[in-house]
Amino acid sequence: MSIRxxxxxxxxxxxxxxxxxxxxxxxxAVTRAHVLQMAQTLxxxxxxxxxxxxxxxxxxxxxxxxxxxxxxFAECLDGIAKAASSAGYAILPITTDYRLESxxxxxxxxxxxxxxxxxxxxxxxxxxxxxxxxxxxxxxxVLAYNQHPDxxxxxxxxxxxxxxxxxxxxxLGHRRITLISGQLAASDRAQQRQRGFSAGMQALGLDGTQWxxxxxxxxxxxxICALLQRSPRPSALVCSNDLLAIRSIRAAHLAGLRVxxxxxxxxxxxxxxxxxxxPMLSTITQPNAEIGRHGVQLLVAAMAAGEAVxxxxxxxxxxxxxxxxxxxxLS
Amino acid sequence: MSIRxxxxxxxxxxxxxxxxxxxxxxxxAVTRAHVLQMAQTLxxxxxxxxxxxxxxxxxxxxxxxxxxxxxxFAECLDGIAKAASSAGYAILPITTDYRLESxxxxxxxxxxxxxxxxxxxxxxxxxxxxxxxxxxxxxxxVLAYNQHPDxxxxxxxxxxxxxxxxxxxxxLGHRRITLISGQLAASDRAQQRQRGFSAGMQALGLDGTQWxxxxxxxxxxxxICALLQRSPRPSALVCSNDLLAIRSIRAAHLAGLRVxxxxxxxxxxxxxxxxxxxPMLSTITQPNAEIGRHGVQLLVAAMAAGEAVxxxxxxxxxxxxxxxxxxxxLS
DNA sequence: TTGTATGCGTTATCAA
DNA sequence: TTGATAACGCATACAA
Numbered sequence: 001m002s003i004r005x006x007x008x009x010x011x012x013x014x015x016x017x018x019x020x021x022x023x024x025x026x027x028x029a030v031t032r033a034h035v036l037q038m039a040q041t042l043x044x045x046x047x048x049x050x051x052x053x054x055x056x057x058x059x060x061x062x063x064x065x066x067x068x069x070x071x072x073f074a075e076c077l078d079g080i081a082k083a084a085s086s087a088g089y090a091i092l093p094i095t096t097d098y099r100l101e102s103x104x105x106x107x108x109x110x111x112x113x114x115x116x117x118x119x120x121x122x123x124x125x126x127x128x129x130x131x132x133x134x135x136x137x138x139x140x141x142v143l144a145y146n147q148h149p150d151x152x153x154x155x156x157x158x159x160x161x162x163x164x165x166x167x168x169x170x171x172l173g174h175r176r177i178t179l180i181s182g183q184l185a186a187s188d189r190a191q192q193r194q195r196g197f198s199a200g201m202q203a204l205g206l207d208g209t210q211w212x213x214x215x216x217x218x219x220x221x222x223x224i225c226a227l228l229q230r231s232p233r234p235s236a237l238v239c240s241n242d243l244l245a246i247r248s249i250r251a252a253h254l255a256g257l258r259v260x261x262x263x264x265x266x267x268x269x270x271x272x273x274x275x276x277x278x279p280m281l282s283t284i285t286q287p288n289a290e291i292g293r294h295g296v297q298l299l300v301a302a303m304a305a306g307e308a309v310x311x312x313x314x315x316x317x318x319x320x321x322x323x324x325x326x327x328x329x330l331s
Numbered sequence: 332m333s334i335r336x337x338x339x340x341x342x343x344x345x346x347x348x349x350x351x352x353x354x355x356x357x358x359x360a361v362t363r364a365h366v367l368q369m370a371q372t373l374x375x376x377x378x379x380x381x382x383x384x385x386x387x388x389x390x391x392x393x394x395x396x397x398x399x400x401x402x403x404f405a406e407c408l409d410g411i412a413k414a415a416s417s418a419g420y421a422i423l424p425i426t427t428d429y430r431l432e433s434x435x436x437x438x439x440x441x442x443x444x445x446x447x448x449x450x451x452x453x454x455x456x457x458x459x460x461x462x463x464x465x466x467x468x469x470x471x472x473v474l475a476y477n478q479h480p481d482x483x484x485x486x487x488x489x490x491x492x493x494x495x496x497x498x499x500x501x502x503l504g505h506r507r508i509t510l511i512s513g514q515l516a517a518s519d520r521a522q523q524r525q526r527g528f529s530a531g532m533q534a535l536g537l538d539g540t541q542w543x544x545x546x547x548x549x550x551x552x553x554x555i556c557a558l559l560q561r562s563p564r565p566s567a568l569v570c571s572n573d574l575l576a577i578r579s580i581r582a583a584h585l586a587g588l589r590v591x592x593x594x595x596x597x598x599x600x601x602x603x604x605x606x607x608x609x610p611m612l613s614t615i616t617q618p619n620a621e622i623g624r625h626g627v628q629l630l631v632a633a634m635a636a637g638e639a640v641x642x643x644x645x646x647x648x649x650x651x652x653x654x655x656x657x658x659x660x661l662s
Numbered sequence: 663t664t665g666t667a668t669g670c671g672t673t674a675t676c677a678a
Numbered sequence: 679t680t681g682a683t684a685a686c687g688c689a690t691a692c693a694a
Contacts, residue, residue: 002687013665018689028663043467045443049383050687053670058380060423067409069603074405078398081426090444092391092421095412113421114379136374221607246607253609272400273604276552276577278584333671344681349673359679381671384686665694671686678681 001044010038021046052114061299062110063093064103064120064130070243071271072288073121076144079289080119083296089116098123098186103130111137117299119292121145124188125153140302140309142295146188147316152309154295156319158189158268161284162196162238163203165266165321169236170204173330174264177201178234179211180224180244193240193268210234214244224251228263235263235330242267242274242283249279249326260328270322282324287317332375341369352377383445392630393441394424395434395451395461401574402602403619404452407475410620411450414627420447429454429517434461442468448630450623452476455519456484471633471640473626477519478647483640485626487650489520489599492615493527493569494534496597496652500567501535504661505595508532509565510542511555511575524571524599541565545575555582559594566594566661573598573605573614580610580657591659601653613655618648 007014012035019027020035027035038044052058061084065073077093084091092115096102103122107130110118117140122128125148134141143153169177179197182190194211201208212227214220227233228251239245245267249259257263259279267274270285294315302309338345343366350358351366358366369375383389392415396404408424415422423444427433434453438461441449448471453459456479465472474484500508510528513521525542532539543558545551558564559582568583570576576598580590588594590610598605601616625646633640 003689004687014688015665015667015690016663019664022689026663031663045439047384047687048443048445049380049389050670051689052380053378053384053672053686054688054690056670068399068405068412069402069409071400071402071405071604074399074402078400078426081399081424085425090423090425090440092423093412094416094421095409109421112376112379243604243607246604250607250609250611273402273574273577276574276581277608278581280581334673335671345672346674346681346683347679350680353673357679362679378671381686382673384670384688385672385674387686663694666692668689668691670688673684673686675684676682678679 001042002047003044006035006039006042006044009042010035057116057303058114059088060090060092060113060115061296062113062115062118063091064106064110064118064122065093065095066098066121066123067095070241071273072241072269072286075271075288076121076292079292080296081292082289083293087296087300089296089300098183100129103128104133106130107134111139115139117141117303119144119295119299123186125151126188138308140299140307142298142309144291144295147192147314148188150311151314152298152311153314154291154298155316156286156291157316158192159196159199161319162193162240162268163200165238165284166197166200166206167204168321169238169264169266169327170206172264172328174236175206175330176232176234177206177210177236177238178227180237180239180248181211181213182240182244183215184213190240197238217243220244220247221251221254224248225254228252228255228257233263236327237263237265239265239267242269242271242281245281245283245326246274246277259326261331264327264330266327270320274324275322279325281322282327283322285320285322290317332373333378334375337366337370337373337375340373341366388447388634389445390419391421391423391444391446392627393444393446393449394422395437395441395449395453396424396426397429397452397454398426401572402604403572403600403617406602406619407452407623410623411627412623413620414624418627418631420627420631429514431460434459435464437461438465442470446470448472448634450475450626450630454517456482457519469639471630471638473629473640475622475626478523478645479519481642482645483629483642484645485622485629486647487617487622488647489523490527490530492650493524493599494531496569496615497528497531497537498535499652500569500595500597500658501537503595503659505567506537506661507563507565508537508541508567508569509558511568511570511579512542512544513571513575514546515544521571528569548574551575551578552582552585555579556585559583559586559588564594567658568594568596570596570598573600573602573612576612576614576657577605577608590657592662595658595661597658601651605655606653610656612653613658614653616651616653621648
């Protein structure tokens with residue numbers, strides 16, 4: 001069903017039908033009603049490819065995420081999807097599983113896929129070849145969760161958040177605090193959180209060099225469990241994300257420790273599920289959906305203006321702290 | 332950068348450049364190398380819209396899901412994304428938040444978006460107006476998680492799974508078992524699970540009429556907590572999904588009950604996170620990623636053949652049972 | 663207010 | 679093995 005058939009059936013020109021859909025105000029009311037009626041009965045839908053080809057815009061936003069298996073990104077994508085939809089955009093998501101070559105491939109694919117802009121979470125903006133490629137393509141893009149002066153970013157101040165968190169734990173009496181981190185090399189967020197940890201500990205005169213890097217999900221629980229069985233053990237674990245915190249609680253259980261009575265555990269991300277757990281996760285909360293929404297908003301504005309998103313429009317959204325139950329005063 | 336410019340720069344015709352990309356074997360090796368080289372230096376990428384317009388296929392699969400905030404669907408989408416990608420398809424997901432009007436709108440949008448096929452999870456295939464519309468559009472589609480004789484479906488046998496589960500609980504000594512269900516009206520899965528519960532209980536000579544329908548996430552914990560404070564209380568809760576199971580465990584905690592010592596709780600879905608919880612979730616596992624993968628596979632085959640997916644190709648994948656720790660013999 | 667005609671970038675048909 | 683060309687469905691400049 002094409003615009004031509006609708007035009008023929010309605011007894012008007014293709015141009016008129018086109019105008020009915022794109023600039024309804026420029027066509028006579030009765031003609032418009034007639035055309036609309038005809039389009040309706042013929043179940044006419046404008047062909048997106050033809051429209052994109054002609055207008056040179058697809059109304060599609062490409063999205064590059066590490067994974068959907070971490071609820072942080074699922075929540076964010078949900079925000080992206082809603083914001084995009086209400087701005088009249090569709091989304092085309094690709095996951096990279098934290099693999100650098102996938103990042104570059106994803107950007108490549110999206111470039112070829114004719115997207116109008118891209119929203120991405122990369123491993124490390126400073127070294128990302130995907131970003132380099134994207135820049136030369138001159139396509140509007142925004143980074144989410146990443147933070148870098150040369151790129152437009154929507155994130156929270158991870159470093160400060162963890163710094164504050166450490167102070168909070170210290171105020172509860174904790175002195176032996178260990179950081180449980182994801183792969184530092186694979187994520188600028190992990191690095192920022194680690195810096196916040198070290199700085200926070202140092203500011204309190206505590207030892208900020210104790211951390212465990214957990215490279216693989218599969219062995220995370222074992223690794224943490226092993227750490228907890230060494231003596232002396234920490235009285236608090238600062239985990240660089242909520243999934244690690246959940247696994248730390250599991251590890252504590254396997255090591256025969258109660259949370260929070262024997263050991264405090266904190267997370268980072270504020271995934272919704274954490275609120276339903278027992279003990280409820282004590283964690284730094286990020287507005288995940290809002291991060292997505294805001295990113296889309298910046299992107300849409302830039303695409304409308306036909307220009308790149310300025311790094312100057314980067315924003316740090318407010319983080320929060322959910323007290324939860326996985327964290328208690330040192331007894 | 333268009334095919335025409337590449338052709339000019341390479342000193343060949345547009346047709347040859349096109350062939351280099353689409354049927355490389357039909358063009359002379361040195362010509363091909365030359366064109367490829369030129370395309371490379373010009374950073375040429377074929378325009379997806381033009382290609383779609385010409386070939387009448389977009390190589391995009393539309394995906395309609397209730398939400399990404401339930402890890403079940405995030406895991407499934409992950410499987411879909413990977414399968415689609417390796418088959419050369421992109422995906423265009425839309426979430427409906429379990430709202431019927433959104434389902435119809437989503438189908439409408441995807442139809443207009445020129446997708447080659449659709450993979451969807453609807454509330455209820457029997458009554459879905461979205462599906463009716465989709466059928467008249469004559470576009471290949473597959474349902475996931477849903478189950479209905481008139482449609483091609485990829486799912487597990489929910490009814491049997493819950494039936495078996497009830498028997499398992501009874502074998503542990505449980506007699507007073509209550510079903511915690513999501514909105515029955517909003518989901519055929521919930522209905523199937525409820526039927527499995529009733530049938531399973533009845534087969535054992537137990538009272539299969541005890542169930543609590545939890546319509547809203549916001550009040551789920553309170554509602555379940557209230558149930559647990561009535562006397563006599565059930566010794567086991569069969570939850571119709573993992574998120575409800577997690578909230579039930581929370582509710583038990585708030586009611587002063589220990590899981591599984593005071594009350595057993597089982598889930599349904601097998602979300603990965605359940606394995607890291609303490610107590611580890613006892614649950615019926617579905618191969619969520621595999622459901623997505625299989626759906627894509629059926630769809631891709633049908634799209635290649637240019638025909639609809641037959642309801643006869645519906646498949647019930649095997650479910651499993653994760654013993655976990657949230658479930659124990661009646662003491 | 664409406665119609666005519668062109669071109670967006672590609673693939674496919676046909677001829678060379 | 680290659681080239682010329684038409685057509686996919688649409689939006690828009692321009693003419694009426």
